[in-house]
Amino acid sequence: MNGIHDLGGMHGFGPVVAESNEPVFHEDWERRIFALSMAMRIWRLGNVRTAWEQMPPAEYLATSYYEHWLFALLLQLEQSGLLDEDEVERLREAPETVRIPLMPSSVRNGALRREDARALGPSRGGQLDDPAAPRFAPGQAVLTRNIHPIGHTRLPRYARARRGFIDCDYGVFAFPDSSAVGGGQKPQHVYSVRFDARELWGPGASAADRIYIDLWDDYLDPA
Amino acid sequence: MSGHDDHHGHATDDPSHPHNAPLSDVQLRVRALESLLVEKGLIDPAALDELIDQYETKVGPRNGAQVVARAWADPDFKSRLLQNATDTLAELGLIGRQGENMVVLENTPTIHNMVVCTLCSCYPWPLLGLPPVWYKSAPYRSRAVIDPRGVLRDFGVNLPEEVEVRVWDSTADLRYLVLPMRPDGSEGMSQEELAALVTRDAMIGTGVVKVPEAAQ
Numbered sequence: 001m002n003g004i005h006d007l008g009g010m011h012g013f014g015p016v017v018a019e020s021n022e023p024v025f026h027e028d029w030e031r032r033i034f035a036l037s038m039a040m041r042i043w044r045l046g047n048v049r050t051a052w053e054q055m056p057p058a059e060y061l062a063t064s065y066y067e068h069w070l071f072a073l074l075l076q077l078e079q080s081g082l083l084d085e086d087e088v089e090r091l092r093e094a095p096e097t098v099r100i101p102l103m104p105s106s107v108r109n110g111a112l113r114r115e116d117a118r119a120l121g122p123s124r125g126g127q128l129d130d131p132a133a134p135r136f137a138p139g140q141a142v143l144t145r146n147i148h149p150i151g152h153t154r155l156p157r158y159a160r161a162r163r164g165f166i167d168c169d170y171g172v173f174a175f176p177d178s179s180a181v182g183g184g185q186k187p188q189h190v191y192s193v194r195f196d197a198r199e200l201w202g203p204g205a206s207a208a209d210r211i212y213i214d215l216w217d218d219y220l221d222p223a
Numbered sequence: 224m225s226g227h228d229d230h231h232g233h234a235t236d237d238p239s240h241p242h243n244a245p246l247s248d249v250q251l252r253v254r255a256l257e258s259l260l261v262e263k264g265l266i267d268p269a270a271l272d273e274l275i276d277q278y279e280t281k282v283g284p285r286n287g288a289q290v291v292a293r294a295w296a297d298p299d300f301k302s303r304l305l306q307n308a309t310d311t312l313a314e315l316g317l318i319g320r321q322g323e324n325m326v327v328l329e330n331t332p333t334i335h336n337m338v339v340c341t342l343c344s345c346y347p348w349p350l351l352g353l354p355p356v357w358y359k360s361a362p363y364r365s366r367a368v369i370d371p372r373g374v375l376r377d378f379g380v381n382l383p384e385e386v387e388v389r390v391w392d393s394t395a396d397l398r399y400l401v402l403p404m405r406p407d408g409s410e411g412m413s414q415e416e417l418a419a420l421v422t423r424d425a426m427i428g429t430g431v432v433k434v435p436e437a438a439q
Contacts, residue, residue: 005342005343006341007341007342007361007364008339008341008342008364008365008367008368008369008392009365009368009369010361013360013361013362013365013366015362015377016357016360016363016366016374016377016429017357017377018355018357018378019355019356019357022355022356024278024279024283024353025279026356028250029249029250029253031275032253032254032271033253033256034274034275034278035270035271035272035274035275036253036256036257036260036266038274039266039267039270039271039274040260040266049342052343061361065344065356065359067249070249070252070253070256073256074256082263082265083259087259090255091252091255091256091259092252095248095251095252095254095255095256096251096255098254098255098258099258100254100258101258107264107267108263108264108265111264111265111266111267111270112266113267113270114267114269114270114272114273116270117269117270117271117273117274117277118273118277123320123323126395126396127323127324127396154342154394154395155394156341156342156392156394158341158368158369170395170397173395173396190395190396190397192391192397197388200368200369201369205369206372206384206388208384208385208386208387208388209371209372209387209388209389209390210387210388210389210390211368211390211392212389212390212392213392213394214392214393214394214395214396214397215394215395216395
């Protein structure tokens with residue numbers, strides 16, 4: 001979707017300000033929402049990024065990163081039926097009425113245990129063992145498609161209808177435009193595609209600079 | 224950062240918020256959500272403490288710095304790292320969530336690499352830990368692709384015009400680590416001493432590694 005999360009190339013946000021000696025988390029609730037999301041293994045509840053992208057644009061810009069996590073986890077718990085609509089409404093509107101259990105109830109089968117949390121290993125990400133043939137080869141010129149899907153996509157707005165070159169082929173991955181919305185994995189190759197900065201930003205950009213973007217077969221046509 | 228041993232479930236234990244201070248809306252919501260999930264048996268509170276400990280104390284940019292220092296000291300390791308980062312890092316146990324498919328990018332006198340995620344906040348967790356606020360912020364995500372040299376100046380890095388800046392937008396499942404240039408004046412340093420020089424920003428590509436003048 002042409003959402004507020006697709007920030008590449010926008011103006012007006014000011015300088016990048018780095019905090020020195022920044023802690024991993026600034027507030028305790030940030031630790032808790034991070035750990036809650038990981039313990040619930042949000043990636044199993046659906047596509048996390050799609051959930052973040054549902055946040056209204058004004059709210060997205062006005063809230064912090066871990067508030068985005070809270071928004072996404074609530075949405076995913078509701079959509080997966082682990083919380084019902086009333087519970088989510090109460091969490092949003094009257095969280096002070098949720099009592100803290102004195103004794104935690106027994107942990108259900110399937111919940112993430114401490115020993116699993118210690119070695120929360122890699123997922124395979126979206127990479128697939130699939131014999132899908134590549135549509136492009138390194139060095140080949142490509143043109144990105146001029147598409148504006150309403151659902152999830154990884155083709156940033158700033159790189160649509162632009163000419164680039166295949167730099168390398170990273171292998172076969174699930175296609176998020178489809179897999180993130182339950183449409184099947186649609187296995188296909190992901191390439192690093194190299195763009196001249198001037199192709200993306202015009203003559204004001206440095207002639208020496210390049211932007212590399214990871215793109216799926218379905219975003220590309222031969223140039 | 225201390226404090227990973229003092230939270231046993233509830234935001235009221237946060238030492239930065241005295242017990243008599245009212246909780247903010249977001250604190251209340253997160254605490255209530257945790258209570259509800261614990262009550263339903265969907266969460267093992269011990270797993271939460273373990274996860275926080277992992278990401279607050281075990282995973283962080285020191286892991287990446289060790290890799291960079293070894294690459295500087297060991298040409299064979301460096302060549303394997305650049306050829307096949309995922310397998311080479313997995314041999315060191317440096318694999319985990321958000322580091323499943325790794326690519327290492329080498330900075331040279333003529334090429335400077337810099338990593339961003341314009342759509343989100345993708346970052347190589349096993350090597351650098353969780354990303355700093357600026358990396359996830361609108362200023363960085365918006366400007367890194369359109370004005371990389373301006374962003375670098377925000378970080379005090381001024382590159383000559385003839386150096387090629389390569390910006391890597393992590394739009395897919397690949398995660399990128401920059402191998403910065405080994406600094407002048409570091410000859411004869413041990414791998415440990417080299418690792419101590421390597422900053423998180425240098426491995427994102429918004430910094431360069433320097434030897435402190437006192438050490439030269």
